[in-house]
Amino acid sequence: MLKGIKKIIKVADNQRVLMFKNQQLVDVLTTGKYQFWDIKNELDFTSFELSDFIFSAPNAERLLKLYPILAQHLEQWQLSENEVGLFYANGLLHGVVAPGEQMILWRDAADFRVEKVSLDENIAVNESLLRAINRAGANQANRLIRSEHNKATQPIAEFQVAQDHIGLLYINGQLMNQLAAGRYGFWQFNHNVELKTYDCRAQLLDISGQEILSKDRVSLRINLSASIKINDVERAASSVENVNDFIYKTLQLALREAVGIQSLDDILLDKLYINETVKALVTTQLNEIGVSLLSVGVKDIILPGEMKAILNQVVEAQKAAEANVIKRREETSATRSLHNTAKVMENNPTLLRLKELEALEKVAEKINNLNVYGGIEELMKGTVKLG
Template identity: 40%
Template sequence: MWKTFYIKPNERGLLFKRSHFRGVLQPGLYRRSWMTRWRVETHDLNEAEASIDNLELLLQTHGQALNQHLHIVQTAHNEAALVRLGQSWMSLGPNQLRAYWRGFIEVEIHQFNLDESAALPLAFVERLRGKSLHGIRPVYISESEVGLLYIQKNFVQPLGAGEYAFWTYKQEVAVQKLDRLTPNPSFPLAEVLLDQHPDFVAEYCSVVSLTAEEVAIVRYQGKVIEVLAPTSRQLYWRSVDITIVNIGAAHKLPANLVTELVTGLTEVAMLSHKALYVLEVPAQHVGLMILDGTMQEPLSAGTHAWWTFGHSFKAESIDLRLQTLEVSGQEILSKDKVPLRVNLTAGYRVTNPVQAKAALADIREFLYKELQFALRSAVGTKSLDALLEDKGAIDNTISDHIRSKTTDYGIEVDSVGVKDIILPGEIKTILSKVVEAEKAAQANVVRRREETAATRSMLNTAKVMEDNPVALRLKELEILERIAEKIEHINVNGNLDSILTELINIKQP
């Protein structure tokens, strides 16, 4: 009996006799004896990959026959492969064995040694553009970027602008993209780059490595982007400009750096504020700086700055203008035990700030205390009457005292004056009564003096009338005129000659 096998035009058959491979059957009709147990495995050529059991063993025993009909791809432990099946691509990792039928679908095979390079050649990168294949990582670096290639977490090389693809079979591949437009990107493991990859650093980077007495000012496109402290070590792109400043001998910043780092752009001032000690000296003031416990030269009006690293600072501005100090509400007993409240004001100016601050911890507190002492001494040695009669004497006493105390401290006292002497309520009442009595006595004296003068005048007038009848007559007429102004009718008995000796009857209607 016969067994018939038909192989279609789009098929291939694998002929086995009792599990032993006997060959590859082309399309057509085949007949074999049924008794000999022939078996045929058919494979559709529309499926380009041939799924053959025990392929590796068959290749060892019948490799020449199979190679006539199959493309065989076998990768070692350090190899990978790209296979194009018509318009499709697939990738094969290490230790793979695959077979693809010849002649029906176009097959293209490329094998790569992973030990030689983890990157695919550019020609394949372009051909695989837009395709996602297992085991291949595509990378695109723009012209504004630099890529850092890491394999197994170790830096391998920088990547310029362009397209790349890398095998990821059995190895960890990472690409760190850094922006070229950012002058100080976060370089991964910068210390490793500096120590292990000097070629990359020399080609792409500017390095800042500072000693304990150096600071660095980093500028990008003319603008300060960072101020580095001593002992810093930092990487930047080569596009930056770096200025190293030795602070061992010169702690104070020159005027051009003060303008750039302190009084210029706000964002620059914020970058540098931790590195600088800044003192603003207003107009009509002088600045005093104590650096590491030592007084420095006086500072003129303006902005001054010092590097803070490794130093201590203490500074203040001293006003050179005339200043006023009030000593108010001083409760003091006069010599005659009268409690008084005295307010004092003084004008002063600092003429030698260095001398004043070297000797005095607090200028105003010193003046206040000395004025208190002088005021108590001046008031306590005088009676109330003496104080009220001559307040200028108090001013002179206090002025002499305070000037003698301030001469050696670079302070000039311009004026001292008592503003108010406030008396207790009962003392005010007593003084009011005293003043009232004094004024009443003065008024009585004036009144007596006026009465005496009036009497003397009348006596003189009488003597004149006694010797001059005409004057007496005129006086009578004057009196009558005055009376007539106040009444309407006058009745006179007798004649006018007896007007002073006769009774005058004044009758009102």
């Protein structure tokens, strides 16, 4: 009968057990085997793993204050609201402690150390510490040591500024610094950290598929290409929200203005008109936001299908007319040459005779057999006679 009220408790090396009697803490059981008689069923036992390091009872702080016997096994750490803690166990970084947090640790679990970092002095994390935190896997929300009322967040905001880029660091919405190429980390507790990066190399933007009406109301699709470079990143950031979007729309409007005041014939005739006009319209606007326009050019002009057919007909007619003019010019020139030759031969019997012989030669080439009677004079009289 008494066997059922005998309680045997085994405590492993990595455990501690709190023994309560009538809900009052009476002892902390360390490694070993224990036997207790609980005739009135007054004893309760709560087990804790030392590998968790932290004494995680719901009423941990109250228990620590009420029972000196428990305080012998625990140690307490407290951070202010402007401090973040680096939590080391046996010399190894184990995690990051959120500002204002309180930690109650098992003394026997490990050799603990908490390094406090003031967030008021500097929120930048040096490169060696950033590497150590990442190596320990401590820059994660689930590794953050915090209470339930403290919102979980990634302790450090990490940024990488690429080569030939410039980063603008904003803390709580205020521009704090320019960052050159490199890797950076900043504590996010109590601060809103943001980094905007800008490519300071020459960049090529394509303004594609613009449907625009010319002055004579012909619909054109024009693709434009522009080369730009950011010269002053702070001015660009303070002037517009999105630099590339602003440049894109500015070029769009300039292109529409340039095309809208010229007829299709004028646009096709002057290939550089659009380039020069667009550049003149946008250069000053872009300079005001710290951006220079290096070059701008039309990639292609696309006409509607029916307009292409009409233009092809016009070109075909123009070429036909040009060919007809050339043909008439050559005919006129040939006729004039014949007229001049006739005048010369009219006053020169010898030349006339030579021309008759030339004609006779051409006739003879087409005849297989030729019988001549009466001499060459009779042949000439009967066959060829000029004049």
